[in-house]
Amino acid sequence: MAATSDSVTSPYRGFTLREWQQHYRTAPDSLRTTLSLVSGSLSKTDNAWLYLATAEQLEAQITRLETLRSQAEGSLSALPLFGVPFAVKDNIDIAGWPTTAACPAFAYTAQADATVVANLKAKGAIVIGKTNLDQFATGLVGTRSPFGAVRNTFNPQYVSGGSSSGSASVLARGLVAFSLGTDTAGSGRVPAGFNNIVGLKPTKGWLSNTGVVPACRLNDAVSVFALxxxxxxxxxxxxxxYDAADTYSRKNPHTAPFALPLQPRIAVPDRLEFFGDDLAEAAFSEALERLRQNGVTLETIDFTPFRELAGQLYYGAWVAERTVAVGAVFEENPEAMDPVVRGIVASGLNYTACDAWRAEYLRAELARKINLALEGFDALVVPTSPTIRTLEEMAQEPVLYNSQFGIYTNFTNLADLSALALPAGMRADSLPAGITLIAPAWHDDALASFGRQWQRSLNLPLGATGLAVKPEEFMVSAPLSPACVRVAVVGAHLTGMPLNFQLTRRNAVRAEQTTTAARYKLYALANTTPPKPGLVRVEGGSAIIVELWDIPLARFGEFVAEIPAPLGIGSLELADGRTVKGFICEPWAIPDATDITHFGGWRSYIQSLNSPVKS
Structure with a gap:
């Protein structure tokens, strides 16, 4: 629902993070003016918002941010989100603000920021308001709120998706730069698919749940919406x-790849269900064809265990977790709850402790089958939702249609997977279509690497803003993760060479081809099998071609352990001034080696050996 309003239009509508950073670089003293314009553009009659920051609350954040900038001596490098406005789903705490979970009888004033909010504020971000949701985050529809249904940003006759409906709506309309949702069964993905935005459902335990009203604590994840x-x-x-205060927080084991291969192998369900929605089916078929055009190999897999596990979340003992989470409101004042939510929560009383253990055993069995099915694949691709419904249709079948929305989402957290919902073009009825990439835990960055390429290939408008993606957005480099080590390889570990498998079997991913600084000589070492080169730094050397590979941090040591003398790993200087880890050679091996520097790289030298000798 577009904001009606007595408000003014913000000149910063639809700004991406890059544009916000550029704005403050050119106007470093505009913080108050800028945020006042953003705040003033928001309407209290827009039911996507449940609470907007008061002038005093906004000023308190600005004052704190100015202190942080002063401590950084004016530099914004430590504050990458400086002055960036964002929205928070109203089941996530902000100190001094009300938290309602869309249930007025449950409301309380938060004493502290949720850990995720505190982390974002520490990077410079400014909370501008809290957003509507399906009550107690129970639903995928966006209609189960006493504050009214949040409407689809493309067609107000349709649902917005939930439960993070408000966060998706304000983000899709460009009112904020990003927003936080939560995702237990798909609440951070379905609204993304219905509103043409990105929904990142992180690995459970990566983003802390401290200060988040639980829905199902074992399966909750704070999610991110962005353009x-x-x-x-x-x-x-x-x-x-990692947050020690959250008993379900986890440390990243640093074993997952940082990116997908250039030509990934992606699984597709063998049986796809669209509940008679021909337009959704056609849109997904078109998305699969685009994936093939982008170099993806698609192969079908048995989707049975995925489907069975998805059904457990709302039609098994797991629903009792929601009964526990709602607690006192359900026990003491059930009439204060949305009728559909109350019915779902009440059904949790039908299960016994024995049922709960049986459900856990079944979950573990199906999750194992799912993760085994995904072995050998870089990801799974599914429709974000198999269909979409109008508000009128949803009123007639609130439980059935909600369940349909979740067949490609409900299993994800139960199976401990990461997921990324992506825009995939427009259906024939001008509603958005979306796909979701799913992979094992901690593959979040790998999915994002492919998602960046996918978004670039489609070049769709940003959300519901009507704004085109500026070409500069695609030049934003992915952050080099501290969870991997970038290594320069120069010989037998190059792509297609005999030892390249030592990288790929450790989930290493090729980042780029480049050259060293012009300070090296390359030698063909004597008596090595397979043949190997030695790279030596010298005065007056040449630039040598290398490949850069990102190796998961936890796998780096075992890779180095396989490197035989006289080779080792040291620090290499690249032509652009970067310094990375890379292969070096001990000097004692050089007298018996052949100088092949003039070839410019190992691949050219090997090709020269295989070329026929001209008479």
């Missing part, structure tokens, strides 16, 4: 991190 994949990835890294 671009680059922005979603940046925000997730700023918000995430």
């Amino acid at each position: 671009t994949v680059a922005d979603a990835q940046t925000v997730a890294h700023a918000a995430g991190g």
Whole structure:
């Protein structure tokens, strides 16, 4: 629902993080003026908002941010989100602000920021308001709120998706730069698909749930909505991190790849269900064809365990977790709850402790089958939702249609997977279509790497803003993750060479081809199998071709352990001034080696050996 309003239009509508950063670089003293314009453009009659920052609350954040900038001596490098306005789903705490979970009888004033909010504020971001949701985050529809249904940003006759409906709506309309939702069964993905935006559902435990009203604590995840994949990835890294106060927080084991291969192998369900929605089916078929055109190999897999696990979340003992989470409101004042939500929560009383254990055993069994099915694939691609419904249709079948929305989302957290919902073009009825990439836990950055390429290939308008993606957005480089080590390889580990498998079997991913600084000589070493080169730094050397590979941090040591003398890993200087880890050679091996520097790289030298000798 577009904001009606007595408000003014913000000149910063639809700004991406890059544009916000550029704005403050050119106007570093405009913080108050800028945020006043943003705040003044928001309407209290827009039911996507449940609470907007008061002038005093906004000023308190600005004052704190100015202190942080002063401590940084004016530099914004430590504050990458400086002055960037964002929205927060109203089941996430902000100190001094009300938290309602869309249930007025449940409302309380938060004493502290949720950890994710505190982390984002520490990077410079400014909370501008809190957003509507399906009550207690129970639903995928965006209609189960006493504050009214949040309407689809493309056609107000349709649902927005939920439960993070308000966060998706304000982001899609460009009112904020990013927003936070939560995702237990798909609440951070379905609204993204219905509103043409990016929804990053992180690995459980990466983003802390401290200060978040639980829906199902074992399966809850704070999610990120953004206009671009680059922005979603940046925000997730700023918000995430281990939190000892959250008993379900986890440390990244640093074993996952940082990116997908250039030509990934992606799984597709063998049986796809669209519940008679021919337009959704056609849109997904078109998306699959685009994936093939982008170099993706698609292969079908048995989707049975995925489908069975998805059904457990609302039609099994897991629903009792929601009964526990709602607690006192359900027990003492059930009439204060949305009728549909109350019915779902009440059904949790039908299960026994024995049922709960049986459900856990079944979950573990199906999750194992799912993760085994995904072995050998770089990701799974599914429709974000198999269909969409009008508000009128949803009123007639609130439970059935909600369940349909979740068949490609409900299993994800139960199976401990990461997911990224992406825009995929427009249906024939001018509603957005979306796809979701799903991969094992901690593959978030790998999915984002592909998502960036996907978004670039489609070049769709940003959300519902009607604004085109500026070419500069695609030049925003992915943050080099501290969870990987960038290594320069020069010989037998190059792509297609005999030892390249030592990288790929450790989930290493090729980042780029480049050259060293012009300070090296390359030698063909004697008596090595397979043949190997030695790279030596010298005065007056040449630039040598190398490939840069990103190796998961936890796999780097075992890779180095396989390197035989006289080779080792040291620091190499690249032509553009960067310094990376890379192969070096001990000097004692050089007298017996052949200088092949003039070839410019190992591949050219090997090709010369295989070329026929001209008489």
